[in-house]
Amino acid sequence: MSEKIPRTVSKRLVSYYMCLEKLLDEGVEVISSEELARRLDLKASQIRKDLSYFGEFGRRGVGYKVEFLYNRIGEIIGVQKEWKIVLVGAGNIGRAIANYAAMREKGFKILAAFDNDPQKLGTEIAPGILVRDVRELEDFVRENNVEIGIVAVPAEAAQEVAERLEKGGIVGILNFAPVKLKTTVPVENVDITASLRVLTFEIVRRRG
Amino acid sequence: MSEKIPRTVSKRLVSYYMCLEKLLDEGVEVISSEELARRLDLKASQIRKDLSYFGEFGRRGVGYKVEFLYNRIGEIIGVQKEWKIVLVGAGNIGRAIANYAAMREKGFKILAAFDNDPQKLGTEIAPGILVRDVRELEDFVRENNVEIGIVAVPAEAAQEVAERLEKGGIVGILNFAPVKLKTTVPVENVDITASLRVLTFEIVRRRG
DNA sequence: TAGATTGTTAATCGATTAACAATC
DNA sequence: TAGATTGTTAATCGATTAACAATC
Numbered sequence: 238m239s240e241k242i243p244r245t246v247s248k249r250l251v252s253y254y255m256c257l258e259k260l261l262d263e264g265v266e267v268i269s270s271e272e273l274a275r276r277l278d279l280k281a282s283q284i285r286k287d288l289s290y291f292g293e294f295g296r297r298g299v300g301y302k303v304e305f306l307y308n309r310i311g312e313i314i315g316v317q318k319e320w321k322i323v324l325v326g327a328g329n330i331g332r333a334i335a336n337y338a339a340m341r342e343k344g345f346k347i348l349a350a351f352d353n354d355p356q357k358l359g360t361e362i363a364p365g366i367l368v369r370d371v372r373e374l375e376d377f378v379r380e381n382n383v384e385i386g387i388v389a390v391p392a393e394a395a396q397e398v399a400e401r402l403e404k405g406g407i408v409g410i411l412n413f414a415p416v417k418l419k420t421t422v423p424v425e426n427v428d429i430t431a432s433l434r435v436l437t438f439e440i441v442r443r444r445g
Numbered sequence: 446m447s448e449k450i451p452r453t454v455s456k457r458l459v460s461y462y463m464c465l466e467k468l469l470d471e472g473v474e475v476i477s478s479e480e481l482a483r484r485l486d487l488k489a490s491q492i493r494k495d496l497s498y499f500g501e502f503g504r505r506g507v508g509y510k511v512e513f514l515y516n517r518i519g520e521i522i523g524v525q526k527e528w529k530i531v532l533v534g535a536g537n538i539g540r541a542i543a544n545y546a547a548m549r550e551k552g553f554k555i556l557a558a559f560d561n562d563p564q565k566l567g568t569e570i571a572p573g574i575l576v577r578d579v580r581e582l583e584d585f586v587r588e589n590n591v592e593i594g595i596v597a598v599p600a601e602a603a604q605e606v607a608e609r610l611e612k613g614g615i616v617g618i619l620n621f622a623p624v625k626l627k628t629t630v631p632v633e634n635v636d637i638t639a640s641l642r643v644l645t646f647e648i649v650r651r652r653g
Numbered sequence: 654t655a656g657a658t659t660g661t662t663a664a665t666c667g668a669t670t671a672a673c674a675a676t677c
Numbered sequence: 678t679a680g681a682t683t684g685t686t687a688a689t690c691g692a693t694t695a696a697c698a699a700t701c
Binding site for chain 2: 247248250251252254255277278313314315316320329330332333334336337339340343345384385408409410411415417422423424425427429430431432433434435436437438439440441443
C-alpha cells in the first residue's frame, strides 16, 4: 500500500463503492474479488491490486465483508459527510439536476441555484431550492462554506462563473458546459454532446 | 497509419473535432500541433501520433489547415450524417435532453420520447417531440430506422429498455441510468452521481 | 536557402494481468 | 488439515513522449 496511486483507480474505486452499495441492498454479506470482478466486468487481480494501494481489507480464503469494505472505501473516497453545493444556471439542465432526488439521498445538498434571468429570480427551481441573482454567487459561497459548484450555464459564460466560484472559495467543480475550464481546483466534466460523438464514433468503427 | 487504434484516442479525436470547430468559428485558418496541444492541454507529439493512425493531414513546416482537418476528423468519427434518436424516459433528465438545442444543431435528431406514465402520453416533452407509450418502442425503432437510444429511466427499468431497443435494431445507446447495461451494441454512460463521487474523491485526495 | 513543423520511430512510462506464496 | 482466496511481485501489455529525419 501507499505507493503513488494510478489516476485510473479513482473511477474504479467509485464503481466498487456503488456496486457494494447494491450488494448491501441485496443482503450479500461476503464477496470475493472474483465475484466482484464478474459483476463489474473487470479482472479480479485488478480489484485486489487497486485495494492494496489503500490497505488490506479482505481475509484470505474467505473474501471481503461487504459492509466493512463499503465503509472503508466510503472513507477513502470521502463519502461520510454532506457536501454543500450551489448550482449555477437555472435552465433545462439546471432544473433536471436540482430535481434529481438521488443526489440528495447520497449526501449532495444543493443549497441554492443562481441565474441572471430576472424572470427566474425568487422562483423555486426545485422544492426548497431558490433561484438567486448570480451577482450574489461569490458572497453566498463564502458565507455558507459551499464546497462544490455545478456549472450548468452556456459555454460562453462558464469560465467567468468558474472564476467567481473559485474566488468564493469553492474546492471542486462539476461542469456541464462544453468548454475546458481553467481553474486551480479539480473539475469533472459531463458533456452530453461529446459522449454522443464518442458513441457514434464507436458505431461507425464497428461497422468497419 | 492503419495499425490498431488505442481505445484512448476516441475521446481525444472528439476533443480535437470540437476544438477545431471553435477555431473555425474564430476564423483561424491554419494551426500547428503545438498550438492545438496548448489549447487542449496535451503534448503536440500525442496529437500528431493520434492523427497518424488515420492518415497524413498536415503540411511539414506549415501545420494543419483548420477546415480541412475539421472535415477529415468529422468523416472519421462519423459526423456527416443526421443520427436518428429516441429518448426513453420523460422525467427531468429526459426533458432536459429533449430541450437541449445544441444536440439538434449538431446532427442529433430526437424523433420521439417514450414513457409509461399515462399522464404524459400524447404531451410534448419539447417542441415537436411527442411522448409515446413505451410499449410502442420496439416497433417505432424498427419502422423509423432509429439508430441511437437514450436511456433516461430509473435504474431498475434500464436493462429491460436496453433489451427492447436492441430488439428494435438500435446500434448504440447513451445511458443515464446508474447501471452497467449488458448489450451487444456500444454504450456510453453518463452518471452524474458517479462524476460527483470522482470529484469529491479528488478533493479529499488533494487535501492530503 | 533557412526555419519550421510534420510524420514516425524508438525509448519511456504507466497500467494491467498472471502467478504464487501467504494465510485464513 | 485441505481448499479457497487474499495481497503482492514480476511479467506483460499498451499508451505516451522525445527525438529526429523528411520535407514544405
